[in-house]
Each structure stands twice: as C-alpha cells, then as structure tokens.
Amino acid sequence: QKEVEQDPGPLSVPEGAIVSLNCTYSNSAFQYFMWYRQYSRKGPELLMYTYSSGNKEDGRFTAQVDKSSKYISLFIRDSQPSDSATYLCAISNTGNQFYFGTGTSLTVIP
Amino acid sequence: GAVVSQHPSWVICKSGTSVKIECRSLDFQATTMFWYRQFPKQSLMLMATSNEGSKATYEQGVEKDKFLINHASLTLSTLTVTSAHPEDSSFYICSALEDGDTGELFFGEGSRLTVL
Numbered sequence: 684q685k686e687v688e689q690d691p692g693p694l695s696v697p698e699g700a701i702v703s704l705n706c707t708y709s710n711s712a713f714q715y716f717m718w719y720r721q722y723s724r725k726g727p728e729l730l731m732y733t734y735s736s737g738n739k740e741d742g743r744f745t746a747q748v749d750k751s752s753k754y755i756s757l758f759i760r761d762s763q764p765s766d767s768a769t770y771l772c773a774i775s776n777t778g779n780q781f782y783f784g785t786g787t788s789l790t791v792i793p
Numbered sequence: 794g795a796v797v798s799q800h801p802s803w804v805i806c807k808s809g810t811s812v813k814i815e816c817r818s819l820d821f822q823a824t825t826m827f828w829y830r831q832f833p834k835q836s837l838m839l840m841a842t843s844n845e846g847s848k849a850t851y852e853q854g855v856e857k858d859k860f861l862i863n864h865a866s867l868t869l870s871t872l873t874v875t876s877a878h879p880e881d882s883s884f885y886i887c888s889a890l891e892d893g894d895t896g897e898l899f900f901g902e903g904s905r906l907t908v909l
Contacts, residue, residue, distance in 0.1 A: 717898065726799065726886050726900040727837075734895060771836065773898070779825060779890065781898055785836040 684709050687774050689784025698793050702759040706772035706784045709753065713782075715775040716748050718757045720768045721786065727771055731757065762791045795821050797889045799901025806877055807909055813873045814904045816887030823889035826870040828862060831884045831903070843870045867892070877908040 689706045696702055704718075714735055719727035731746035733739045739746045745758040755774070759766055772784040796819040806812050816826055824845045829837040841862050842850045849862035859881075861873040870889075874881050886903040890896050 715895075719900070724884070724903070724905065726797075726903040727888075729897060729899055732897050775898075779842075781827070781888075783837050788834075 686710060686713075686782035687772060687784050689772055689787055691785050691787060693788040693790065695790045695792060696762055698762060698764060698791055700762050700791070702757075702762050702766070702789060702791075704757040704759075704770050704772070704787050704789070706755050706774075707753055708755070708774050708782075710776065711750065711753060712776045713774040716746070716755050717773040717775075717781075718744075718746055718755075719771040719773060720766075721771060722768045730770075764791050764793050767791050795819075795889075795891060795897070795899045797887065797899045797901040799887055799904055801904055802902055803905045803907075805907045805909065808878050809876055811873055811875045812877055812906060813871055814885055814887070814906075816870045816872070816889065816901050818868045818889040818891075818899070821889070822867040822892045823870075824867060824892050825890040826864060827888045827890070827898075828860070828870070828872050829886045829888070831886055833884075837886065840872075845870075874906065877906070879908045882906055882908045 687708045716733045718731040721727040736750045743760045747756040767790045769786040771786045775781045798817045826843045828840045840855045843864040845864045851857045864870040887901045
C-alpha cells in the first residue's frame, strides 16, 4: 500500500467553481501535511502547510486534515484560470521524509 | 515564501559529458536537501537525500556514481550527472528542508537536462 494516494484526475471546472482536491494516507503517524501547486515545467510551489488536524485558510485556499479518517483536502474557492496546474499533496512523519501524491491535474475553464 | 534557487534552468549537453546542477536556499539554512527526477506528466521520483557534511542517501535503483551529490554548506547542494547519456534527459528538481522543528520543504524551479 502506498503511503499516500491521490486521484490524478484530470479535473476540469468552470471559472468561479469551488474545487475540492483530496488525498488519503495510510500511516496515522504522519503529522505534517502539505499542498503544492506545480505549473508545467516548473518546480512545485508550497501552497499550504499544516501540522496535525484541523483547517487552515489562506485567501481562496483552505486545507483540511482529518487524521481520524487519514484524509486531507484542499479547497479552492472562486477558482481562476490561473489556478490551472497540477496539485500535489505531501505528507511527512518526522519532517525528514516526505511522501508525495501523484498529483491532480486541474483545468479551470474561463 | 522561502526561495530555493536552482541553476541552470535548462542545459543541453553532448553524450559523455558531465553536467552540474546547483540548488541554493537563498534565505534559510537547509541541512537536508532532496533531489528528484520528474518525467512528463508524472509525479516526483526521489533520487537521493542530501545532508550537509555527510554522504548522500540514494534511493534504490539510483546509481550513486552516476549522480554525484555534494552538500558542502547549509545553503548549497549540487547534483552532477556524470557521463550523461540521452536516457538521462529529464527534469531534475531539488528541494530544501528548512532547518527547525517545523521546517517547511521548498522546491527549486527545476532544471531541464537534454543530452544529445
């Protein structure tokens, strides 16, 4: 079983829609949860970083961690064409080893 | 957010030559850096973990003599692809783990290597 699973999509939504991106993970010991955005031919950009359970909001982005279900989510409100990218979830236990999802490709249609 | 500079962003070389890629954390210290390889439309593939002042830890299947990693300071790690061949052509990305209890992981912009 992989440490983290992510639906690769692709996901296509109209501009202004709410986007929900999700990952599941296997080991309850993981405590650090991250979401990255990667544009084509660029390095991943850290969007959200959360420790343990709960919600974290930053502008149009909200990250949720449900440790009881081993489920993490990223919500994008009022999605824009510039949000079109691949979104990677990442988890870590000790902070020295990171496991990445395969990425979800998102297209926001104007 | 913190900045990780990766250089060069694109390099073309002849088969048999060696190419060095640099990864610098510009505004934070990083004892640990990681090197990845990414194929088109695929996720990151961890190649090795680089720790300042010690030997890198390579993932299974990655040739350490082929991909030389040096992490000589808290802000710089280098990846040298030795005797490059066309099959080494890929997108190489580094990341730097910010020192501290809740250090965040930041990525470089990536380096596209094309071996002719």
